[in-house]
Amino acid sequence: MMQSAMKTDWFGPFIVSVAAIIIVGLLKPSFLTPFNIQILLLAISVNALVAFAQMVIIGIGQMNLSVGAIGGLAAISFAGMMEVWGLPWPIASVLALMIGLLAGVLNGVLVALTGVSAFVITLATLSVFKGINLGITEAQPFYEIPETVKWIGNASVFGTVPLLFIPFAVTTVVLWYFLFRLPLGRTILAVGGNTHAAELSGISVPQAEIVAHAISGLLAALAGIMLVARLELGQPSIGDDWLILSFAAPVIGGAVLTGGRVSVAGTCFGVVIIAIITQVLVLFNIDPFLVQVVLGLLILWAVGVNRLREIRGQRQVAGGPA
């Protein structure tokens, strides 16, 4: 049991997370106060969805640069629909999710139809979505957020667990089920692993691409909506700083950037590690701008570890009874 756990992608990040919690907890007991844990869980809940939005696209062997722009657009749409049109929040949130989904579908359709790399397509749509965002908001936040939404964003259950943890937990389970149990989800990873082989095995590559991007958009929108609730503000800049995080967490979690291999649990622990590092910098009064530097270094480290694993794998193949 233990041995098979050690071989999984999530085991490394899991150990690092646990070790980090223990070490930081010993050095700074305030780290483990209920209040701090709640803040930590809140950050994890939102960031994990951002990471998942990218993870799905990494799984199919592509990149989605517009994750943040979709999240931002969904966020201001959510806030705007409530403030300007006076829509009740459940309807506004569903519509905002639909906007995210549509944005994702647009990405997917463009990628599937043109054959242009997702990197370029999403670079372009990033600009489009962000432009629409700024056009609507004129760079001013929507302030009129209903009390219920504010409450949802900051309430907790069982003492320290934020309410927003629930959508994260549900998404995690559903996403795992989708990627590893549903043929449609397996299809995405198969396309990421080897597009040609997948296609010649009867898998529709365009379908997989569109579905992956649609899910990515949906998850980004959900993260954006949750952030509006948490910030109690329809901030146009929501999503601007997601990009690095969205790549860092899946990669720390063992994802291979060329596709075919991602880990839902690994990505979660990747998010946990990033959240702890961010917190530590605050707790120890270190310049928060260092977070960016540390995140960058973390990506390099994670990619390096993955690469090492890959090389070792190849050596074994080369050396094995070929």
Next chain:
Amino acid sequence: MTGFTFQARGVTKTFPGVVALDQVNLSLMPGSVHALLGENGAGKSTLIKIMTGVHRHDAGTMDIDGAPFSPHSTREAIAAGVGVVHQERNLIPQFSIAENIFLETLSADPFKPIDYPKLYRDAQEWLDLLEIDADPSAKVEDLTVAKMQLVEIAKALALNSRILMLDEPTASLTQHETERLFGIVGRLRADGVSLVFVSHKLEEVQEICDQVTVLRDGRNACESQPLAGLGRQDIVRLMIGRTEQIPTWDQRDCRDRDVALELRQVTTNAGHQDVSLNLHQGEVLGLYGLVGSGRTELAKAIIGADKIISGAVLVDGSERSISSVAEALHENRIGYVSEDRKSEGLILMHSVLENAGITVWRRLQNAIWAFTDRAVEKTVSPVIKKLEVRTPSLQQTTGNLSGGNQQKISVAKWLAANVKILIVDEPTVGVDIKTKAYVHELIRELADAGTSVLLITSDMPEMVTVADRILVMDEFQIRGEVINDRDYDRVSHEIMKHIHGASEVAAE
């Protein structure tokens, strides 16, 4: 006798858990062609990698003209005059021929502007020498496969290689191109170059090589022997440790059975014009042709991966329009085993279970559109067992298995899907003799069990061994039909006659 150009004594290389080379000796003489033979995994590639500085040996010595030779990098090996033409192409497609030939020298001084007129002139000399008809400024991606191969040789020679290793150089060449390559090899030999020739095609080895070294399980089965005294059977015995058993199967005739797959005057996007054929139930229909004759393209059109412009495809007598591989598989039970298992057949990073099960996921999904690993396992494992895939578990990463076992998995995924029609494209390219015989038996068993097989191959002995009836394809046309009565000489002659036309063969 003059001294050896290259000597390896007691070269040993261990990888974690495996002794890849165990006390291997190899002596190359100037002006000779040396065959390096062995089954897959016997250690040929490892030896080449050590000679070219990719790997370091753990023990033993190597020297060139008496000077110790122990390259730490490919650069060092090149400097010592060891060049290699790899099986996988090592050219930059977007660069010109000239740039590719002189790539190593170009990169030597990063700030010196490239003198293109001179570069093209120098490249032209090499092209002339090898009689390559191409413009040195042409991009490599626009060349034919054969020309790319020759450019690779020019590149190796331009580096002043005195030892030139050719790793399966004829795998993707037509017969005519192979002959030209051999002409060049002969000239290089006359110029005093030591050539090492790695190939699975023993006919070619016997045609062109002077000495032979055979590796088996990482050891010398024979060392630098003159090839003259050895027959094909002797070589095979050295390679596999026993005599080769070529099965002589009975002639089968399935033409009176129902037609499983019929093409009626099919014209494709790829360039086929009015191609018609009938594949009967339980028949092994061979589709012979050289590389580039349109066989793979026809297969891809049948399975919906490529477009059919006009004509009809009939499965079990009723007309179908197959526009995707999914339709071919799920609605028509047609499967396609790709010739290129690494890039088209398998997802090497995924497990055996996932590769073999990829075709059945859709079928196995339950009420909530999900499937369980158990269900996939239940479908897949009997097939894996039947094909005797040697894997520690179904969770094993497919890329870690041997080539033969990988090939079995790319067949297994279609058997798991229970296909009625199986198109098998070059199933034994780069596969060793043992596995090859096994694949042949497997095809025969499938056909006996009622599966209709369309076998694409350019391996004549394979065709004569396995197929019941043979169609000959050339330039995207079916040129003729040969009933296979297992008489190799007659059948192969007939086939070549259909390709070259009657006059040419008569003139020979």
